[in-house]
Amino acid sequence: VQKLLFGADSDVISSARAATAHAPGGTGALRIGAELLKTFQLDSHVWVSDPTWANHNGIFTAAGFQLKSYPYYNPETKGLNFEEMLDCLKEIPAGDIVLLHACCHNPSGVDLSGDQWQTVAEIAQQRGFIPFLDFAYQGFGSGVEEDRVAVEAFAEAGIDFFIASSFSKNFGLYNERTGAITVVSPSAAESAVAMSHLKKTIRVCYSNPPAHGGLVAKTILSEPSLEKAWRGELKEMCDRIVTMRSAFVDGLKSRGIDQDFSYIKAQRGMFSFSGLDDQTVNWLREHKSIYVVGGGRINVAGLTSQNIDYVCDAVAESLNR
Numbered sequence: 001v002q003k004l005l006f007g008a009d010s011d012v013i014s015s016a017r018a019a020t021a022h023a024p025g026g027t028g029a030l031r032i033g034a035e036l037l038k039t040f041q042l043d044s045h046v047w048v049s050d051p052t053w054a055n056h057n058g059i060f061t062a063a064g065f066q067l068k069s070y071p072y073y074n075p076e077t078k079g080l081n082f083e084e085m086l087d088c089l090k091e092i093p094a095g096d097i098v099l100l101h102a103c104c105h106n107p108s109g110v111d112l113s114g115d116q117w118q119t120v121a122e123i124a125q126q127r128g129f130i131p132f133l134d135f136a137y138q139g140f141g142s143g144v145e146e147d148r149v150a151v152e153a154f155a156e157a158g159i160d161f162f163i164a165s166s167f168s169k170n171f172g173l174y175n176e177r178t179g180a181i182t183v184v185s186p187s188a189a190e191s192a193v194a195m196s197h198l199k200k201t202i203r204v205c206y207s208n209p210p211a212h213g214g215l216v217a218k219t220i221l222s223e224p225s226l227e228k229a230w231r232g233e234l235k236e237m238c239d240r241i242v243t244m245r246s247a248f249v250d251g252l253k254s255r256g257i258d259q260d261f262s263y264i265k266a267q268r269g270m271f272s273f274s275g276l277d278d279q280t281v282n283w284l285r286e287h288k289s290i291y292v293v294g295g296g297r298i299n300v301a302g303l304t305s306q307n308i309d310y311v312c313d314a315v316a317e318s319l320n321r
Contacts, residue, residue, distance in 0.1 A: 001180045016188035019195035022209045024177035026136045026166030032181045033162045034063035036201045047098045053106045073108045078263040094128030103147040104137035104269025107297040114149045121153040131161040139170045139234040141268040176213025244303040251312030270301045280318045288314040
């Protein structure tokens with residue numbers, strides 16, 4: 001797990017600064033991290049992006065935290081609201097927890113660049129808040145190595161931070177509940193303490209995670225030929241999503257739609273804020289049996305070469321009404 005998160009040659013691994021424990025999926029990893037943090041950060045708030053994955057609110061509220069939000073998505077530009085995000089982060093007090101999507105932001109599909117992650121890591125170092133990275137989609141953005149740029153930025157900063165990672169999507173182990181919670185510390189001694197507290201937290205929560213999915217992932221990552229095959233298949237999945245994004249945008253343009261949907265090509269991962277309004281979303285559901293989440297979020301992975309023309313025809317018809 002740590003080799004995937006940091007790279008085999010990472011200083012975090014060689015200096016033993018990371019404590020990693022098997023968790024029941026990414027959700028379980030988030031909850032264990034939340035429970036551990038609540039033990040020591042009693043009066044802290046958790047800051048989530050606006051918008052964020054809906055379950056983030058439930059997980060951290062259930063752990064006893066009060067939540068606040070920081071600016072993230074700009075519906076006017078269909079992009080990142082980076083300057084306002086930075087202005088907010090610069091005011092967050094030491095000890096608060098900032099939940100960040102490491103890549104493939106859910107639900108917007110809008111990610112930070114490498115330079116932007118470096119800036120956020122510097123602010124975390126200066127302010128003393130605790131970054132908590134939700135890393136559910138490694139490999140679905142630009143690639144396994146490319147997608148860990150956020151992890152690398154915080155690792156280089158030498159600060160405490162948490163990572164909740166998941167094998168549900170990139171290993172196809174969703175119903176096996178296979179994930180990991182990782183706590184990165186400034187030193188090996190502090191990491192050992194973190195592992196001790198992780199074990200105590202896990203013991204009273206689920207005691208032991210399901211074994212089968214973890215063994216599947218371990219087998220693949222321990223055998224070079226299997227890992228190579230897995231990486232190749234994951235890249236095919238990533239490339240297919242990119243292809244479907246382009247096909248959707250180009251398909252609408254070829255059908256005479258004047259509205260600019262090019263921003264969808266720049267988004268990453270499985271999800272996209274499509275820009276379709278609720279009236280269009282409702283019409284697609286009622287008249288074409290195409291189901292889109294309110295607010296226009298679409299699962300790009302649900303588009304295929306077999307249904308893309310039907311979807312584009314339907315969206316174009318709706319927009320031209």
